[in-house]
Amino acid sequence: MDLVGQVGDTLTPQDPAERLSKLRVELLPIDLIVQWRRCSKMADFLAGYFEYHFEDRPVAAQVLSTGLNELIENLAKFSANKQKPVSIEINHYGELLTVTTENEAARPQTTALRARLARMATTDPEELFLEQLEHTASSDRAASGLGLINLKKDYGARLAAEIRAVPDDPERFVVSLQLELNVDAIERG
């Protein structure tokens, strides 16, 4: 599939040979939509799986569950075809934890994500957080738009996305969202 765009922060290149742990899960968004608590359950499971890498396991589990839940909720909400599998992959490299999600999204959601990530890469996250709060407080949209901003503001997450064309469907794109967290930021809670 052709790459049509890259946006967001510059991420640290990683050597797979230095990877300590890897876990990849595929889900159907419809399962999450039908039982919303599955988002939370999956986030807790993944957090529990990776917490063993951390000295303060309860704190790490809290932080990881919080972040992963936001990403899983986004997969459920922004997947164009709720019956097409989406994926979430977590890799632990010692000093860094990376999370990559992949889903197919419609053009408006893809455009909005690109704009948000571009803005996040150049704007103070605290300022963006307050601006988004004031904005969403006065609307009843399905999503708050705060999740990614919050991960950056609270845990210093670095975020980037690759957008690829879907063959034969100009209105849909494969979105690969990559998130990178320093392990010490997770341990500080």
Place this chain on the structure above:
Amino acid sequence: MSVEAEYKLEMRADGATLSGVMRLVSPAAYRSALAAVHDQIDAATGPLELDLAGLQFLNSSGITALSRLVMQARERSVTMTVIIDEQVSWQKKTLPSLARLYPKLTLKGR
């Protein structure tokens, strides 16, 4: 960490206590879940206390919902104290930012 935990909202004469895990699907879902707190702010004649110390998890839609409560208190000039537990990561990280929305909102550790 319990994945089965749900949230509990207890209303008091001078505020409310929210505890458990709250990860509802959207800001709109929170609006109905927290309707009693919105009503209390509307009817308030004195300061209110919102105890969040027992709320282990809140998703970003919930943070939007909390901001709506804060903005409602701001519009009505209702003084508000939010009780927090600094051992809970999201509370320690997110609530100080929320407090910047309204100078009459005070965060108090449990």
